[in-house]
Amino acid sequence: MIYLLILPAFIMLVLSFWSVQKSRFVLPLTSLLILFPAIKLFFLPKPYSIWGTYLVADDLSAYVMLVSSIVAIGVTLAMSTLGLHVEIKDRVYARFYRFFALFWIGLTLSIISNNMGIYWIGLETATLSTVYMIKTNSSLMARKEAWNYMIVGAIAISLILFGIILIYTSFKPLLGEEAMNFSALLKSAKEIKSPFLFEIGFSITTLGMFIKMGFFPMNLWLANIERASFYPVAALFSGVLESAVIIGFFRFSKIAQLVNPLHLFIFVFIYTILTIFIVSFLIYRSKDFMRLFSLSGVEHMALIALFWASGGVFAALLHFGAHAFLKPALFLSTGILESKGKYKIAGALRGYSGVKGKVFYFLTALFLLAIISVPPSPMFFSELYGFGAMVDIAKKHQHLLLMIGAIMLLLVFLSIIFYKFTEIYQSMKYEGVEQKRVVYGNEVLALVLFAFSLLALLTPWSFEFLRSIS
Amino acid sequence: MTSFLIGLFLATLITALFTMRLYRLILWYSLNSLSLALLAITIGFHIGDNSMIVSGFFTLLLKAIFIPYILKRISLRFSLSRQIEPNIPVYYSIMLIPALLVFTFYLAEPITNMLSSNANYVAISISSLFLSLLLMIEHKNIAPKIIGFLSIENSLFLLGTIATNGMPMLIELGIFFDLLMAIVVINLLFKQEEEVKE
Amino acid sequence: MILYIAMILLMILLSPLVLSFIKMLKMFLLYKKPISIFQGYRDFSKLLSKEIIISKETSQITHIAPYLVLSPLLLTLFFLPPVSSGEYYVSFVDAFTITGLISLSTFFLMLLGLDSASSFGGLGSSREAFISALVEPAMILTLFSVSMMANNLGVGQAGLNLSKHFPYEHMASFIFAGISFFILLVAENGRIPVDNPETHLELTMVHEAMILDLSGFYLALIESASSIKFMIFASLFASLFLPFGLDLPVVLAIGVFILKIFFIAFLVAILEVNTAKLRLFKVPNLLGIAIVFSFLSLITFYVLGA
Numbered sequence: 001m002i003y004l005l006i007l008p009a010f011i012m013l014v015l016s017f018w019s020v021q022k023s024r025f026v027l028p029l030t031s032l033l034i035l036f037p038a039i040k041l042f043f044l045p046k047p048y049s050i051w052g053t054y055l056v057a058d059d060l061s062a063y064v065m066l067v068s069s070i071v072a073i074g075v076t077l078a079m080s081t082l083g084l085h086v087e088i089k090d091r092v093y094a095r096f097y098r099f100f101a102l103f104w105i106g107l108t109l110s111i112i113s114n115n116m117g118i119y120w121i122g123l124e125t126a127t128l129s130t131v132y133m134i135k136t137n138s139s140l141m142a143r144k145e146a147w148n149y150m151i152v153g154a155i156a157i158s159l160i161l162f163g164i165i166l167i168y169t170s171f172k173p174l175l176g177e178e179a180m181n182f183s184a185l186l187k188s189a190k191e192i193k194s195p196f197l198f199e200i201g202f203s204i205t206t207l208g209m210f211i212k213m214g215f216f217p218m219n220l221w222l223a224n225i226e227r228a229s230f231y232p233v234a235a236l237f238s239g240v241l242e243s244a245v246i247i248g249f250f251r252f253s254k255i256a257q258l259v260n261p262l263h264l265f266i267f268v269f270i271y272t273i274l275t276i277f278i279v280s281f282l283i284y285r286s287k288d289f290m291r292l293f294s295l296s297g298v299e300h301m302a303l304i305a306l307f308w309a310s311g312g313v314f315a316a317l318l319h320f321g322a323h324a325f326l327k328p329a330l331f332l333s334t335g336i337l338e339s340k341g342k343y344k345i346a347g348a349l350r351g352y353s354g355v356k357g358k359v360f361y362f363l364t365a366l367f368l369l370a371i372i373s374v375p376p377s378p379m380f381f382s383e384l385y386g387f388g389a390m391v392d393i394a395k396k397h398q399h400l401l402l403m404i405g406a407i408m409l410l411l412v413f414l415s416i417i418f419y420k421f422t423e424i425y426q427s428m429k430y431e432g433v434e435q436k437r438v439v440y441g442n443e444v445l446a447l448v449l450f451a452f453s454l455l456a457l458l459t460p461w462s463f464e465f466l467r468s469i470s
Numbered sequence: 471m472t473s474f475l476i477g478l479f480l481a482t483l484i485t486a487l488f489t490m491r492l493y494r495l496i497l498w499y500s501l502n503s504l505s506l507a508l509l510a511i512t513i514g515f516h517i518g519d520n521s522m523i524v525s526g527f528f529t530l531l532l533k534a535i536f537i538p539y540i541l542k543r544i545s546l547r548f549s550l551s552r553q554i555e556p557n558i559p560v561y562y563s564i565m566l567i568p569a570l571l572v573f574t575f576y577l578a579e580p581i582t583n584m585l586s587s588n589a590n591y592v593a594i595s596i597s598s599l600f601l602s603l604l605l606m607i608e609h610k611n612i613a614p615k616i617i618g619f620l621s622i623e624n625s626l627f628l629l630g631t632i633a634t635n636g637m638p639m640l641i642e643l644g645i646f647f648d649l650l651m652a653i654v655v656i657n658l659l660f661k662q663e664e665e666v667k668e
Numbered sequence: 669m670i671l672y673i674a675m676i677l678l679m680i681l682l683s684p685l686v687l688s689f690i691k692m693l694k695m696f697l698l699y700k701k702p703i704s705i706f707q708g709y710r711d712f713s714k715l716l717s718k719e720i721i722i723s724k725e726t727s728q729i730t731h732i733a734p735y736l737v738l739s740p741l742l743l744t745l746f747f748l749p750p751v752s753s754g755e756y757y758v759s760f761v762d763a764f765t766i767t768g769l770i771s772l773s774t775f776f777l778m779l780l781g782l783d784s785a786s787s788f789g790g791l792g793s794s795r796e797a798f799i800s801a802l803v804e805p806a807m808i809l810t811l812f813s814v815s816m817m818a819n820n821l822g823v824g825q826a827g828l829n830l831s832k833h834f835p836y837e838h839m840a841s842f843i844f845a846g847i848s849f850f851i852l853l854v855a856e857n858g859r860i861p862v863d864n865p866e867t868h869l870e871l872t873m874v875h876e877a878m879i880l881d882l883s884g885f886y887l888a889l890i891e892s893a894s895s896i897k898f899m900i901f902a903s904l905f906a907s908l909f910l911p912f913g914l915d916l917p918v919v920l921a922i923g924v925f926i927l928k929i930f931f932i933a934f935l936v937a938i939l940e941v942n943t944a945k946l947r948l949f950k951v952p953n954l955l956g957i958a959i960v961f962s963f964l965s966l967i968t969f970y971v972l973g974a
Contacts, residue, residue, distance in 0.1 A: 117641030124648040128655050158622040169633040177638050196580050477840030488957050564956040568963045575971040590972040
């Protein structure tokens with residue numbers, strides 16, 4: 001199974017050294033292969049041991065794996081016409097795929113790992129390879145941001161490892177070398193001898209992850225990077241890399257919940273509220289699509305973390321899925337809207353004609369409305385369930401009034417974001433001049449893929465599946 | 471002996487914070503890694519842990535010799551600026567560094583009561599993490615930032631060596647691999663910059 | 669008691685030799701024809717036979733100050749840690765007294781520089797004040813931390829204690845103190861990264877600027893004061909940071925001590941050859957490192973016990 005998972009990436013890595021002209025069309029086709037092992041993994045009985053106790057797939061990782069591979073395929077689909085929207089050399093494609101392959105190997109390792117160390121190794125590989133993917137854009141800003149990302153990413157990643165070592169230390173007297181295994185940690189979390197050491201380790205790890213997702217003190221670096229890189233890379237960032245980070249958060253916080261649930265909740269709660277507070281105003285002030293979407297991505301990540309920490313597993317996973325499909329879709333459509341480097345918001349949605357254009361227009365409008373959780377969107381349901389979970393946890397601790405106040409505050413922040421997005425939507429639709437714009441088939445196909453995946457998330461079957469993940 | 475090497479580790483790191491020349495900084499980094507490697511080898515012999523001795527030798531070869539050599543090659547090849555003035559004036563560093571150390575030592579005090587062996591050194595490794603972060607923060611140039619990143623890696627290794635008496639071999643090898651990959655990526659980034667300039 | 673007096677006399681006698689040894693070694697390493705190792709004594713006797721010329725602008729201070737520069741240092745020699753374990757020593761003198769005596773000597777040196785009313789003297793004095801203000805806290809902290817490690821605040825007793833129970837468990841803080849003290853040794857004696865004792869260039873002079881107007885016997889006093897100062901620092905370093913060989917038979921112990929002194933002189937010479945002189949406003953950086961290390965040594969010892 002491990003070979004099956006990594007084989008497509010490996011083929012891509014080899015092919016990318018081939019001559020540019022020949023590999024041009026083979027590479028996207030190879031990238032389609034990553035879907036099959038993910039689907040196969042999804043239907044295998046769980047927990048399925050892929051490699052001893054090191055790599056074990058459970059429902060959570062299978063779900064994240066499936067979502068990530070669909071996103072990756074959508075992105076590579078849209079990638080093949082990147083050259084028609086921006087100026088890019090052919091050589092860059094090969095480079096992109098070379099590092100995409102490395103990225104995918106790292107990502108797979110970190111998603112299906114049952115071992116803190118392997119999780120970290122995968123995450124580091126994925127991070128380092130994305131550094132180079134930013135540089136596919138050869139603008140000055142991209143160069144600067146690649147270095148920035150290298151530095152910030154390195155700090156975040158090192159903090160994560162530091163925390164992991166501390167957690168390992170705190171469990172080692174109990175479990176020996178087994179103390180690296182998530183499942184073993186979960187089993188013996190209640191008997192831990194030195195909870196303080198664990199909590200320091202956990203908070204350092206979480207801090208690293210939060211930095212990597214662009215939370216409170218480091219809000220803008222992610223937006224800058226996504227602005228500087230090409231749109232498929234930005235889509236990969238928000239759709240795939242973040243999922244590898246958040247699955248780590250899921251796993252670590254599960255253990256922390258057993259050690260001291262209240263500390264975990266308060267820590268995450270304060271952190272996410274602060275993040276959403278700042279991000280909502282940053283969104284209100286942002287002037288281009290890319291920053292807008294990436295900041296809203298930060299907001300959604302904060303919401304996912306908050307829902308998960310308050311025990312709303314279903315809500316968090318639903319929100320995660322919706323975010324993973326919606327954000328890349330929006331980034332891809334941004335790339336088309338901003339074609340040839342002009343990013344004017346006014347009138348961006350006008351001037352699409354023909355069947356492709358109409359479909360594109362319709363889908364983009366739909367995604368824009370879905371991201372601010374207008375009812376039929378999965379985001380709406382997940383937020384509903386998530387706030388429900390928060391109220392539940394407050395009932396347990398007799399802080400109901402406080403919690404309702406906090407939720408009200410959150411809703412105020414969310415409504416700021418809502419207002420900004422509706423304003424932008426109106427400006428896109430009704431202002432500005434009408435221009436002739438082009439959309440290509442594969443891009444529409446990618447968007448349709450995302451739309452169908454979103455619909456699939458809303459079926460009762462998938463609701464049931466998500467509920468079964470605990 | 472352990473205490474001596476740990477002292478050397480922290481001393482080289484602090485001296486690196488005051489360094490204003492790139493090659494000198496690389497030298498301090500190399501000495502830092504050297505003391506780390508010797509530390510791992512000593513502890514490994516002491517507790518009879520072969521994997522720790524092996525990773526100590528890896529550190530010696532990779533971090534004390536290979537990476538400083540590569541860094542020097544990179545800086546020669548891409549003619550990086552050799553004058554590295556810290557952003558934070560030395561007057562403030564003199565106050566900041568001891569404050570940081572006191573803070574981390576007291577932060578780690580509850581930890582030291584929990585571990586039985588080598589407990590104090592956890593505090594030193596946490597403080598060396600903060601000092602490496604400071605090294606990254608206080609410089610504007612890219613080369614010292616890279617060295618700061620590598621020193622963070624060193625302090626992680628110190629924590630892994632001291633607090634846990636060695637992590638599983640597989641993980642350590644993975645970390646070494648990632649370090650190598652980081653060096654490759656850094657090299658590529660510089661190379662691209664060169665191409666763009668041409 | 670006889671050994672004690674004899675040791676002090678020996679140190680005074682040896683001190684010009686050590687400085688000329690450094691000079692000789694440096695010249696040898698720079699492929700120059702080295703001076704004789706006894707050059708220090710020759711200079712001293714030459715200065716004794718010369719006439720004293722004093723500028724007419726000076727006050728009484730110029731006549732008093734050379735003695736007052738030398739005498740605190742001579743007094744400090746009495747308080748140093750013992751060379752051999754059977755020797756008599758003064759146990760109660762702590763870091764503050766030793767630092768205070770040394771800075772008293774520095775104070776009169778600065779007065780001497782100001783008194784001649786030449787522009788160089790004032791310049792040298794202000795620079796010296798600037799450097800010694802940074803040296804003192806570091807010196808107190810370092811000596812304090814080492815004596816804490818030796819379980820006794822008296823420096824003399826601390827040297828003996830260290831040789832009996834070497835603080836293996838406090839090795840980390842011991843190293844920090846050692847690094848700090850070596851920097852102080854270099855800085856306070858005006859060796860190369862801080863001051864160049866051999867030039868008379870106004871941009872770099874510190875120590876030389878203050879004594880530019882002196883001649884004859886007074887200059888001889890000041891020169892011997894500076895060599896005794898180096899001796900004090902070297903012997904403090906030798907007995908606090910290289911504390912071995914005290915239990916040997918007396919003659920051997922003294923021999924080991926002299927070897928240690930020359931080893932330190934060798935280190936200083938190597939350092940001088942290999943480094944360039946720092947710009948004056950970079951000197952605080954070096955001394956800053958010394959302060960950080962001395963403080964670090966103290967807190968590592970207190971908080972971590974390492």
